[in-house]
Amino acid sequence: MRVLFLLFLFGLSTAFAPVVSKAADPASGRQAYERYCISCHGADGRGVVANAPDFARGQGLMAPDVTIAQTLRSGKGGMPSFLGILSNTELLDVVAYLRTLQR
Ligand code: HEC
Numbered sequence: 001m002r003v004l005f006l007l008f009l010f011g012l013s014t015a016f017a018p019v020v021s022k023a024a025d026p027a028s029g030r031q032a033y034e035r036y037c038i039s040c041h042g043a044d045g046r047g048v049v050a051n052a053p054d055f056a057r058g059q060g061l062m063a064p065d066v067t068i069a070q071t072l073r074s075g076k077g078g079m080p081s082f083l084g085i086l087s088n089t090e091l092l093d094v095v096a097y098l099r100t101l102q103r
Pocket of ligand 1: 032038040050059072079080098
């Protein structure tokens with residue numbers, strides 16, 4: 001009986017697997033960061049251009065992921081908009097990577 005129940009649960013989880021969104025992936029976010037962000041924010045996230053926040057100190061990272069992604073879509077100050085350049089998934093991946101820069 002218990003085995004049947006486990007099989008049932010397993011069937012459920014695989015049936016819904018494609019629907020459940022996967023967690024943001026900091027590894028692919030890193031690739032996007034190195035391509036689009038590193039020139040202004042630096043490899044360690046401490047910032048190389050004027051006014052850039054220091055990600056290592058958590059600056060600019062206080063907001064929830066979706067809010068930061070929205071800022072990246074619209075652009076801010078000296079930072080261009082990434083609308084049409086990075087997809088929503090890529091934006092959330094890159095935000096996940098930003099959080100790994102915090103020391
Ligand atoms: C041309 C230089 C430049 C590039 C490229 C750039 N940024 Fe920025 N970024 C800035 C500057 C300057 C600020 C500060 C903006 C302000 O507060 O006026 C900033 C701010 C931010 C913030 C803080 C936003 C906030 O609400 O305070 C985040 C997060 C961020 N950048 C992430 C990224 C990511 C991720 C990328 C790559 C996809 C990127 N930036 C590319 C220059 C850049």
